[in-house]
Amino acid sequence: MIYQPEIKPANIQANIEVKHIATCRLPTEWGEFQMHGFEEVATGQDHVALTMGDIDDGEPVLTRVHSECLTGDALFSQRCDCGPQLQAAMQAIQAKGRGCIVYLRQEGRGIGLINKIRAYQLQDQGMDTVEANVALGLPVDARNFVLARNILHYLHVTDIVLMTNNPQKVATLEATGIEVVAREPLIVGLNKENEQYLQTKHDKLGHML
Numbered sequence: 001m002i003y004q005p006e007i008k009p010a011n012i013q014a015n016i017e018v019k020h021i022a023t024c025r026l027p028t029e030w031g032e033f034q035m036h037g038f039e040e041v042a043t044g045q046d047h048v049a050l051t052m053g054d055i056d057d058g059e060p061v062l063t064r065v066h067s068e069c070l071t072g073d074a075l076f077s078q079r080c081d082c083g084p085q086l087q088a089a090m091q092a093i094q095a096k097g098r099g100c101i102v103y104l105r106q107e108g109r110g111i112g113l114i115n116k117i118r119a120y121q122l123q124d125q126g127m128d129t130v131e132a133n134v135a136l137g138l139p140v141d142a143r144n145f146v147l148a149r150n151i152l153h154y155l156h157v158t159d160i161v162l163m164t165n166n167p168q169k170v171a172t173l174e175a176t177g178i179e180v181v182a183r184e185p186l187i188v189g190l191n192k193e194n195e196q197y198l199q200t201k202h203d204k205l206g207h208m209l
């Protein structure tokens with residue numbers, strides 16, 4: 001438990017039940033993972049987890065809880081650090097031969113792709129990442145991490161070493177019942193385009209950068 005009292009977890013989050021659908025091999029540039037497909041029971045929204053090695057032996061599992069970022073993860077955007085973080089997490093898991101990536105389809109911190117594009121448009125006009133969401137009448141962070149807990153529990157993972165710079169993610173996961181035994185920073189992908197964005201994440205969202 002590395003909960004820091006000054007960091008408040010997000011409000012008690014709704015339980016989003018998931019069901020496991022299928023699992024396959026996923027050979028990647030960073031080794032072979034198993035890819036597990038899940039669906040939310042209520043909506044059918046899909047999510048995946050990538051795992052490597054034996055993760056159900058009760059030992060803490062090196063884990064990344066990654067939120068979908070189409071622009072950063074797939075389109076090589078330099079507006080954020082998501083793509084390099086995902087890559088670094090996969091590399092770290094390969095180096096250990098054991099770990100888990102929960103890939104949540106909660107694009108744009110949960111506001112969805114189109115709203116993220118709207119928010120980027122406002123950021124092009126001078127707002128920061130927080131101000132843009134507020135100006136759109138949207139939550140700054142609408143993600144639900146109970147979902148991640150449910151996926152981890154399906155995989156028999158209860159104790160994790162979490163790769164993140166976001167202390168609120170640690171606190172929120174702990175509030176869901178996941179034991180975060182340690183945090184590993186993921187400071188990669190800095191560039192001229194995302195300098196200001198990362199500064200805002202540090203100043204307004206408490207990220208440890």
Ligand SMILES: Nc1nc2c(ncn2[C@@H]2O[C@H](COP(=O)(O)OP(=O)(O)OP(=O)(O)O)[C@@H](O)[C@H]2O)c(=O)[nH]1
Binds near residue numbers: 111115119129163
């Ligand atoms: N609404 C909004 N979402 C963004 C923006 N930039 C990145 N995102 C989304 O933010 C999510 C990633 O969250 P981050 O705040 O970058 O990082 P984090 O997951 O909280 O913390 P780390 O574990 O350290 O990566 C992804 O879903 C991205 O699509 C933005 O300017 N506006």
Ligand SMILES: [Zn+2]
Binds near residue numbers: 069072073082083
């Ligand atoms: Zn991103």
